[in-house]
Amino acid sequence: MADQTPLLCQPNNTCDPETPTKQYLPSLGSAIEHCIGEFNWCQFLQAVLVSFAWVFDAQQTFISIFTDALPSWHCTNEQIVGSRLQLDPTIGFQNICNSATSFSDVCNLPKGSWAWDGPTQASMISEWAMECESSLITGLPASMFFLGCLVGGIFLATLGDSSSLGRKNMLFFTCLLMALSSFLTAFSPNIWIYSVLRFLSGFGRATIGTSSLVLATELVGKRWRGKISVIGFFCFTIGFLSLSAIGYANKFSSWRNLYLWTSIPTIFYCMLVKIFVQESPRWLLVRGQKEEAIATLKYITSITQSNLNLAINNISPHQEENNLNVDMFYALKMLLEKKWASRRLILIMAMGLGIGVVYYGMPLGLGNLSFNIYLGVTFNAISELPSSLITFFFIDKFRRRIALLVFCLISGICSVMSTIEGKIWSQMQIGFxxxxxxxxxTSFGVYLIYTTELFPTCVRNSALSMARLAVVFGGAFSPLLVSAGRANMVLCYGVFGLAIGVSGVFGVFLPETKDRELSDTMDEEENKVKISSEILA
Known part of the structure; x- marks a missing residue:
């Protein structure tokens, strides 16, 4: 029979056929590590393809910056006289128009005395003539997107663990839902349909990063786990920057084109995932699907069938948590039933709240600083690149708890420093x-990697989903703080600094995971907890 190895695989032998497998494979975790611990091109290409989902995640997260923007406008040097327009650049009314600085002022001016700087269809605000609507209405699509993220995070969080979908299918279906809803958004007839479609897009987007990160890390051994995780962060930065390029290319065309330009490539990406990406062998073994796990391991390694069977069959039956007939919240129930697991989940989510407030709030609050907002947004987007590079090169050297504490404190201190006013300090605000x-x-990147290492395979997708849900929930408070910060900077950047500074302290109460093998079952992780407790005692 012809070799059915996928196009993306370039096998490399990672298991020694002469090794007496039974002697060295007492557990599920060690069996997997033994077979995929060495890194090869097949694993790398699989991880890159899986991580590329972050590109589209970033585009849909920040696309409203351009599509829902409040366009700039100018006076037309015309005056209303009765029902007709007359040119009169010296009239007093024109001075009133020139002194108008906001949309609230524009709403008091007669139509025809001002015009948009660009084409009407460049933004949904100008196309649907919503310049005089309240911020609750104009901000509804963006709010519905994040609401969709929250709802999706709650309902989809455990499906990757407790359902028969698995990591790969969760990534495929959620990406496809986000892509199709974004595609339909381009044909929205009004803001209400637009908001509903943005909600669906956010609902699908909720677990894309989670499924991608978990699947990528479970395809490699512990030595490469941290570096593979960072590929997703690079892709997120690429997505953010590519969105700026797409927005600039379409600045004189309809805002609907941005949804088409970002959704159609996502649909093609979903096809690639369905065809070429392999399911996590860890998840398959935890689910008791040994034949599928063996097939997957043969795709990403070149171990012989006999040695692979020997490695898998030496796993003790009690180490498999075959939860084929459980409800969708089974994994979350397991997390809450175990005292050590629920304690970790509470602490990690507490950290996520503070990190989320700053991660989403900082770019939104740039308008409160005395600095060009366009340059500020560009600098913020670019700053994610060195953050990813540092995480990539030093993640194997970082002690997770210490790194989180240090970066959270630095972020908190600099955020508070941004509130200091004065001629010299105002010029330094953007630097802080x-x-x-x-x-x-950087804290966010380490936080995600740390979360994947804290929880075993059978609940990892659920735990990471809840952790990201906490980050999004924290980010939901950012617009309120930014609005309050227009009158008092302390209520914006001061609260930002306090929130993330405190969040770093929660990591001190969590166990260190650097250089530790991933656990696959709750019993395996619980045994490690007991051993650690005995050592400390």
């Missing part, structure tokens, strides 16, 4: 803001 955002980005 960039350092704070850079540290928050």
């Amino acid at each position: 803001e960039l350092i704070s955002f850079f540290s928050a980005c």
Whole structure:
């Protein structure tokens, strides 16, 4: 029979056929590590393809910056006289128009005395003539997107663990839902349909990063786990920057084109995932699907069938948590039933709240600083790149708890420093803001990697989903703080600094995971907890 190895695989032998497998494979975790612990091109290409989902995640997260923007406008040097327009650049009314600085002022001006700087269809605000609507209405689509993220995070969080979908299918279906809803958004007839479609897009987007990160890390051994995780962060930065390029290319065309330009490539990406990406062998073994796990391991390694069977069959039956007939919240129930697991989940979510406030709030608050907002947004986007590079090169050297504490404190201190006013301090505000955002980005990256290492395979997707849900929930408070910060900077950047500074302290109460093998079952992780407790005692 012809070799059915996928196109993306370039096998490399990672298991010694002469090794007496039974002697060295007492557990599920060690069996997997033994077979995929060495890194090869097949694993790398699989991880890159899986991590590329972050590109589209970033695009849909920040696309409203351009599509829902409040366009700039100008006076037309015309005056209303009765029902007709007359040119009169010297009239007093024109001075009133020129003195108008906001949309609230525009709403008091007669139509025809001002015009948009660009084409009407460049933004949904100008196309649907919503310049005089309240911020609750104009901000509804963006709010519905994040609401969708929250709801999706709750209902989809455990499906990757407790359902028969698995990591790969969760990534495929959620990406496809986000892509199709974004595609339909381009044909929205009004803001209400637009908001509903943005909710669906956020609902699908909720677990894309989680499924991608978990699947990528479970395809490699512990030595490469940290570096593979960072590929997703790079892709997120690429997505953010590519969105700026797409927005600039479409600045004189309809905002609907942005949804088409970002959704159609996502649909093609979903096809690639369905065809080429392999399911996590860890998840398959935990689910008791040994034949599928063996097939997957043969795709990403070149171990012989006999030695692979020997390695898998030496796993003790009690180490498999075959939860084929459980409800969708089974994994979350397991997390809450175990005292050590629920304690970790509470602490990690507490950290996520503070990190999320700053990670999403810093770019939104740039308008409160005395600095060009366009340059500020660009600098913030670019600052994610060195953050990813530092995480990539030093993640194997970082002690997770210490790194989180240090970067959270740096972010908090610099955020508070941004509130100091004065001629010299005002010029330094953007510098403090960039350092704070850079540290928050680095904290976020370490935070996600740390979460994947804290929880075993059978609940890892659920735990990471809940952790990301906490980050999004924290980010939901950011617009309120930014609005309050227009009158008092302390209520914006001061609260940002306090929130992320405190969040770093919660990591001190969590166990260190650097250089530790991933656990696959709750019993395996619980045994490690007991051993650690006995050593400390």
